[in-house]
Amino acid sequence: xxxxxxxxxxxxxxxxxxxxxxxxxxxxxxxxxxxxxxxxxxxxxxxxxxxxxxxxxxxxxxxxxxxxxxxxxxxxxxxxxxxxxxxxxxxxxxxxxxxxxxxxxxxxxxxxxxxxxxxxxxxxxxxxxxxxxxxxxxxxxxxxxxxxxxxxxxxxxxxxxxxxxxxxxxxxxxxxxxxxxxxxxxxxxxxxxxxxxxxxxxxxxxxxxxxxxxxxxxxxxxxxxxxxxxxxxxxxxxxxxxxxxxxxxxxxxxxxxxxxxxxxxxxxxxxxxxxxxxxxxxxxxxxxxxxxxxxxxxxxxxxxxxxxxxxxxxxxxxxxxxxxxxxxxxxxxxxxxxxxxxxxxxxxxxxxxxxxxx
Ligand SMILES: [Zn+2]
Ligand SMILES: [Zn+2]
Numbered sequence: 001x002x003x004x005x006x007x008x009x010x011x012x013x014x015x016x017x018x019x020x021x022x023x024x025x026x027x028x029x030x031x032x033x034x035x036x037x038x039x040x041x042x043x044x045x046x047x048x049x050x051x052x053x054x055x056x057x058x059x060x061x062x063x064x065x066x067x068x069x070x071x072x073x074x075x076x077x078x079x080x081x082x083x084x085x086x087x088x089x090x091x092x093x094x095x096x097x098x099x100x101x102x103x104x105x106x107x108x109x110x111x112x113x114x115x116x117x118x119x120x121x122x123x124x125x126x127x128x129x130x131x132x133x134x135x136x137x138x139x140x141x142x143x144x145x146x147x148x149x150x151x152x153x154x155x156x157x158x159x160x161x162x163x164x165x166x167x168x169x170x171x172x173x174x175x176x177x178x179x180x181x182x183x184x185x186x187x188x189x190x191x192x193x194x195x196x197x198x199x200x201x202x203x204x205x206x207x208x209x210x211x212x213x214x215x216x217x218x219x220x221x222x223x224x225x226x227x228x229x230x231x232x233x234x235x236x237x238x239x240x241x242x243x244x245x246x247x248x249x250x251x252x253x254x255x256x257x258x259x260x261x262x263x264x265x266x267x268x269x270x271x272x273x274x275x276x277x278x279x280x281x282x283x284x285x286x287x288x289x290x291x292x293x294x295x296x297x298x299x300x301x302x303x304x305x306x307x308x309x310x311x312x313x314x315x316x317x318x319x320x321x322x323x324x325x326x327x328x329x330x331x332x333x334x335x336x337x338x339x340x341x342x343x344x345x346x347x348x349x350x351x352x353x354x355x356x357x358x
Contacts, residue, residue: 118249137228158203167196229321271328
């Protein structure tokens with residue numbers, strides 16, 4: 001396996017910031033998406049691979065040090081989580097996400113074992129949002145490299161135009177019954193017909209693009225509406241957008257788990273949002289106006305006279321979005337700054353003030 005230059009693939013500098021990598025990836029992914037006239041599946045795959053490594057701090061560090069052969073890539077070449085920038089997915093997370101969501105949606109324990117119904121696998125992806133977008137909602141787009149329905153046979157597994165016959169093995173019942181003669185008498189066992197995989201039908205000729213399975217790997221362009229007021233750690237289920245099922249069965253679901261990025265100016269507590277304001281102590285005494293941040297950007301707020309450090313100024317309806325659409329409050333935590341360096345005039349004035357207040 002040759003060493004790959006992921007930086008070159010994305011056309012960024014070795015010292016590129018996360019943001020630059022994200023931007024470069026989005027641009028290239030857009031340009032080379034296989035659904036586009038300018039698309040190129042091979043190139044798209046390379047871009048995805050480069051992004052998956054460079055957008056992940058630990059993988060990037062590993063890559064910088066040891067090169068592409070040593071980067072731990074989950075399912076190299078066939079990684080189903082070809083997420084766009086910021087849609088990070090690391091292999092180790094899979095179990096946890098399914099574990100948690102299993103509790104949430106009540107399909108715990110169903111993965112991989114037990115019932116063998118012809119349903120496609122569920123897929124989980126992670127999406128990181130800015131706080132603002134979590135509050136107001138946003139439409140997210142990303143591409144997912146997954147097992148999809150075969151375009152040639154539309155999932156049937158039969159070559160186009162071929163006749164579909166009743167399965168001769170099971171006579172169309174989808175099950176084969178075997179009678180075993182034992183010392184206790186005749187015992188009857190039924191099992192899924194291996195020839196038609198339980199469908200009861202068999203195409204005369206198999207589709208050669210999917211070898212009769214009805215599925216193959218493809219890139220799915222996912223567009224989802226993230227509702228306003230979503231919280232960090234919550235998931236959205238997109239029914240039927242998981243992996244396709246073999247032989248035209250029901251597709252699995254896609255779970256989009258939301259991560260809300262930390263905002264350097266804002267803290268979140270439930271639906272309430274907090275910010276800080278630092279004011280001089282004359283302003284604390286006299287009142288005035290000062291600037292602070294909210295989810296809607298920088299705003300000017302009124303400082304009431306006599307405000308103390310630690311006091312909260314409430315901006316009604318400027319916080320997070322509650323379920324049902326009403327806005328929670330925004331709270332501004334006040335810090336009164338005591339001046340450390342005083343001009344001669346300031347010192348004189350403060351001494352006069354001190355006397356006045358004594
Ligand atoms: Zn096919
Ligand atoms: Zn059969």
